[in-house]
Amino acid sequence: xxxxxxxxxxxxxxxxxxxxxxxxxxxxxxxxxxxxxxxxxxxxxxxxxxxxxxxxxxxxxxxxxxxxxxxxxxxxxxxxxxxxxxxxxxxxxxxxxxxxxxxxxxxxxxxxxxxxxxxxxxxxxxxxxxxxxxxxxxxxxxxxxxxxxxxxxxxxxxxxxxxxxxxxxxxxxxxxxxxxxxxxxxxxxxxxxxxxxxxxxxxxxxxxxxxxxxxxxxxxxxxxxxxxxxxx
Numbered sequence: 001x002x003x004x005x006x007x008x009x010x011x012x013x014x015x016x017x018x019x020x021x022x023x024x025x026x027x028x029x030x031x032x033x034x035x036x037x038x039x040x041x042x043x044x045x046x047x048x049x050x051x052x053x054x055x056x057x058x059x060x061x062x063x064x065x066x067x068x069x070x071x072x073x074x075x076x077x078x079x080x081x082x083x084x085x086x087x088x089x090x091x092x093x094x095x096x097x098x099x100x101x102x103x104x105x106x107x108x109x110x111x112x113x114x115x116x117x118x119x120x121x122x123x124x125x126x127x128x129x130x131x132x133x134x135x136x137x138x139x140x141x142x143x144x145x146x147x148x149x150x151x152x153x154x155x156x157x158x159x160x161x162x163x164x165x166x167x168x169x170x171x172x173x174x175x176x177x178x179x180x181x182x183x184x185x186x187x188x189x190x191x192x193x194x195x196x197x198x199x200x201x202x203x204x205x206x207x208x209x210x211x212x213x214x215x216x217x218x219x220x221x222x223x224x225x226x227x228x229x230x231x232x
Contacts, residue, residue: 012050014040019059024070030060032067045135052141055126056148056167063125071122091169097222099166101215103159104147108198108214110154112207119153120203127199131192139188144170146195150202150214187224194220 018040024030033051037044051068054060062068111119126149130142144167151163194217201210 011042011046012053014042015047015050015054019054019070026070028070029066030068030070045138048133048135048138049141052138052145055129056141056145058122058148058152061122061125062129063121093225096166096169097218097225101218101222103162103166104150104218105211105215107151107154107156107159107163108202108210109207110156110159111150112202112205112210114155115153115202119149123149123153123199123202127192127195130195136188143191143195150198153202187220190220191217 018036019030030036031039033044033047036042037047040047051060051062055062058071060068061071115123123146126142126145130139130146133139133142148160148163148167151160154160194213198210198213198217201207201213
């Protein structure tokens with residue numbers, strides 16, 4: 001077993017260092033998870049959580065049944081400048097969801113108009129990967145990755161940066177408690193179904209449908225987290 005990992009070093013940094021040192025080319029396949037975990041002296045659950053984060057950041061992409069690949073270098077570097085959105089804002093779940101409802105339907109609208117073939121494949125890959133994930137924490141990372149990939153496909157850098165800021169705000173303690181509620185976890189299959197519908201609208205270039213479906217999806221998320229009488 002390789003002794004590359006240091007228990008004092010965050011797993012995400014261990015993985016970043018490994019990818020940098022190996023110098024993987026754009027769209028080059030990474031070793032299988034089992035080999036990566038062995039090479040880095042990590043448990044597979046810890047490795048998967050970090051892989052999900054790198055996928056959310058656009059550094060890698062995954063395809064069910066085929067493996068994990070490095071993103072095209074220009075795309076990965078283009079997103080990297082947005083992954084550090086500055087200090088996390090002091091906000092609350094109601095404000096976060098209100099902002100997402102204001103922005104993300106329009107982001108989905110633009111994505112349906114502007115997404116390239118590689119954008120569509122990235123969104124599809126994240127969606128299909130999420131369907132095979134059992135661990136809730138890892139699935140939540142892929143949920144974020146799905147929404148971020150749609151923002152990338154919108155080709156609007158400001159909207160992308162704002163969404164990154166929103167997602168960083170969702171790491172706050174009060175959001176974490178809400179997203180772990182049984183009512184939120186119980187909606188997982190419904191969320192996957194809603195994601196499927198949004199994806200197919202984007203893939204089919206149905207911009208208005210994509211926007212409507214995204215709004216309905218976020219309204220259901222708000223009801224699950226804040227209750228059925230949350231103000232619209």
